[in-house]
Amino acid sequence: MTLSTKASSLKARDHEDSSGSQASSDLANQAYTSHDHSSCVSKALEQATELCQQRGQRLTALRKQVLELVWDSHKPIGAYDILAMMSKDQDRPAAPPTVYRALDFLLEQSLIHRIxxxxxxxxxxxxxxxxxxxxxxxxxxxxTRELTGSEEISLLKQQAANTGFQATHSLVEISGLCPACQPACHEGA
Amino acid sequence: MTLSTKASSLKARDHEDSSGSQASSDLANQAYTSHDHSSCVSKALEQATELCQQRGQRLTALRKQVLELVWDSHKPIGAYDILAMMSKDQDRPAAPPTVYRALDFLLEQSLIHRIxxxxxxxxxxxxxxxxxxxxxxxxxxxxTRELTGSEEISLLKQQAANTGFQATHSLVEISGLCPACQPACHEGA
DNA sequence: CCCTGAAGTGTTATATTATATCGTTTTTGT
DNA sequence: ACAAAAACGATATAATATAACACTTCAGGG
Structure with a gap:
């Protein structure tokens, strides 16, 4: 509800805009600005390869392909969209479990997140x-932008602990309008 | 992943236990302790009726029934579980949209939350x-227990605002072990 | 009271997301 | 090379949710 009121297929309707008009308010706002995303992707893939090697985990061709598709999208992408791309780009008649298994692996390795x-x-x-x-x-x-280095999470868990709850995992998702999509307001708000 | 690793049907497997052994650490821990839940429910229904009247919204018999089933469960309950109960208890052959429409109404009125x-x-x-x-x-x-009066949410939104993001809605879910389900540790941790 | 439009509900069909299961292939360790 | 484990392919199905359209009920105005 709230969010995703329709939006059946997430696909890849990038716009790759924001040529400066709204002015992203800080340096880390890379997610909202156009940049060389393909280098993003290859960097992520390299890092993933390295990490898996360190951990003794196998980043197989298939898993790497899924990871690449996830990164390519630059926005959260659905499992069935990945599936479609795999079947299209590589003439491979992939079935859901193929994608979900890869996603599960990537989630376990913290190489991707689920929204x-x-x-x-x-x-x-x-x-x-x-x-x-x-x-x-x-x-x-x-x-979708990920904030890291969050003391807020610690605070939340602390508050949970105060009620006797032993927290193991937290999920925080905030909906709203990114800088590029906010109605133009000419001066600083 | 993470959570809900199977658990296909949520059903109502209450245990209604915690007769004092683990000691709930604060007064507000009603969610974890046995109490007169039926009075909880009737109170919630009364309040809902009143609120809807104030708002000029119609809490129809069907919506009330769904609200009651949600409250009865005392734990998050799935739409199809509600559906099953409606079809069973009242010999009514309800279909999914019936339940989802009622849930949508209740969500809009903030009478229930979606987990x-x-x-x-x-x-x-x-x-x-x-x-x-x-x-x-x-x-x-x-x-599942709901914490209210949360400054943490404000902090999160503040942090979002600092990056130029205009937050409208937040979703915070923390998984872990409730007091009753934690491995017994005899002295205070 | 009766009409009318809007809101609510019933019903059928279908979309979307995810998992179970089992057989085969590939990889790893010995 | 071989056996065990892990990964993958393939088919079927589960679980969650929505679309579309017909019918009923309700509130409000004449």
């Missing part, structure tokens, strides 16, 4: 540490 | 104000 409010998956920017993400999801363009 | 990690629904304790919940979900017994 619960979208039933979709997105590449993780800092896979080297198991962390809890805070996701900012644009209701309009679906661009 | 995204479980694809399930739970009654809201303080429906009079539109608020953002923080949910503590027990991975073992599924009991």
């Amino acid at each position: 619960a409010s979208l039933n979709a998956y997105i590449g993780c920017h800092c896979p080297d540490s198991t962390h809890e993400g805070i996701f900012l999801i644009c209701e309009k363009c679906r661009t | 995204a990690s479980l694809n399930a629904y739970i009654g809201c304790h303080c429906p009079d104000s539109t608020h953002e919940g923080i949910f503590l979900i027990c991975e073992k017994c599924r009991t």
Whole structure:
């Protein structure tokens, strides 16, 4: 409800815009600005390869392909969209379990995250540490940014602990409008 | 993944235990202790009736029935479980849209919440104000408690705002073990 | 009271997301 | 090379949710 009121297929309707008009308010806003995303992807793939090697995990061709498709999208992408791309690009008649198994592996290795409010998956920017993400999801363009280094999560868990609850995992997703999709307001708000 | 690793049907496997052995650590821990839940439910229904009247919204018999079933469960309950109960208890051959429409109404009125990690629904304790919940979900017994009066949410939104993101809605779900399901540790941790 | 339009509900069909199961292939360790 | 484990292919099906359209009920105005 709330979010995803329709949006059946997430596909890849990138716009790759924001040529400066709205001015992204900080340096880390890479998610909202155009950049050389293909280099993003290859960097992520390299890092993933390295990490898996370190961990004695097998980043097989298939898993790598799925990871690449997830990264390519730049927005959370659905499992069945991945499936479609695999079947299209590589003439491979992939079935759901193929994709879900790969996704499960990537999730376990923290190479991707699952966005619960979208039933979709997105590449993780800092896979080297198991962390809890805070996701900012644009209701309009679906661009999703992950905030890291979050003391808020600790606070939340602390508050949970105060009630006797032993927290193991947290899920924080914030919906709203990304800088690029906000109605233009000419001066600083 | 993470949570809900199987658990196909949420059903109502209450245990209604915790007769004092683990000692719930604070007064507000009603969710984890046995109490007169039927009075909870009737109170919630009364309040809902009143609120809807105030708002000029129609809490029809069907919507009330769904609300009651959600409250009865005491744990997040799936739409199809509600469906099954409606078809059983009242010899009514309800179809999915019937339940989903009622759930949508109740969500809009903030009479219930949706727990995204479980694809399930739970009654809201303080429906009079539109608020953002923080949910503590027990991975073992599924009991879910809602924390309210949360400055953490404000902090999160503040942090989002700092990056130029205009937050409208937040989703916070923390998984772990509720007091009753934690391995017994005899002295205070 | 009766009409009318809007809201609510019933019903059928179908979309979307995810998993179970089992057989085959590939990889790893010995 | 061989056996065990892991990964993958393939078919079927489960679980969650929505579309579309017909019918009923309700609120409000004449």
